[in-house]
Amino acid sequence: MAEHIRTDSEREVFLGPDELIITKTDPTGHITYANRVFMRLVDYSEKQLLGRPHNIIRHPDMPRGAFRLMWKTLQAGNEFFAVVKNYTASRSYYWVLANITPDTDINGRLQGYFSVRRQAGRSAVETIKPVYAEMLRIEQATDKASAPDASMNWLLQQLAGQGSDYESFILKLYAGQDLQQEAES
Ligand SMILES: Cc1cc2nc3c(=O)[nH]c(=O)nc-3n(C[C@H](O)[C@H](O)[C@H](O)COP(=O)(O)O)c2cc1C
16 A cells, blocks of 8 residues: 655544544454444545555554554454554544454454544643654664564663553553543543
8 A cells, every 4th residue: 555645734633532433353454344433533434444454544653663563462362552643534633542452252263353442632642742753763764674673672672661561651641541531521
C-alpha cells in the first residue's frame, strides 16, 4: 500500500465519551468485523473495510516499532494496550486508547484478534507524542529492515532505565485517563 502523504491541514475528530470502536481481524490482521461507531468515525462502509488489512487507517506519525511490539506481544498470546493515532477515510485523524487481544476458540486455537478502543485523553496523547516522535526519528536514521526493532528496543530500554516496562507505562496512562474522566464528569 502506498505511503500516506501528510498535510498540515489534517483535522482531529473525536469519539464520544461513552463510545467504543470494536473491530476483529483474521490472524493476518485483515478486518473481519467493524462496529457502526468505527464505520461512522472513519467514514468507510462495511464493504470497504471487510477483508482489508487493518493498516488501511495507519497514520504516518505512528512508528513501526509500536506495531512491532504489538505483534510480538499478541503472538506471545498476550493482550496489548497502546495509544494510537489513526486516519479516517478523508485524512482526518483521531487518537484512541486501544486494547487488542488474541481471539481463540475453546481448544485454544487462534481465530484472529479482537480490538476495543475509546477516546484517548489529552494527557495520554501529550505523553505519547514525544515518545512516538523519537521512535520515528530513530526509524528514519536506521535502515528500513532494522527500523521497527531499533525504535521498539529504544522504547523498552528507556522504560527499563526508569525501572519500568511497557505494560506499567501504558497502564499508568489508562489510569490517568480514568481520573481525568472522573474529574470532568
Ligand atoms: C485487531 C487489530 C487491530 C488493529 N488496529 C490498528 C489500528 O487501529 N491502526 C493501525 O494503524 N494498525 C492497527 N493494527 C495493526 C495493523 O495490522 C498493522 O500491523 C499496522 O497498521 C502497521 O502497518 P504495516 O504492517 O503496514 O507497517 C491492528 C491489528 C490488529 C490485529
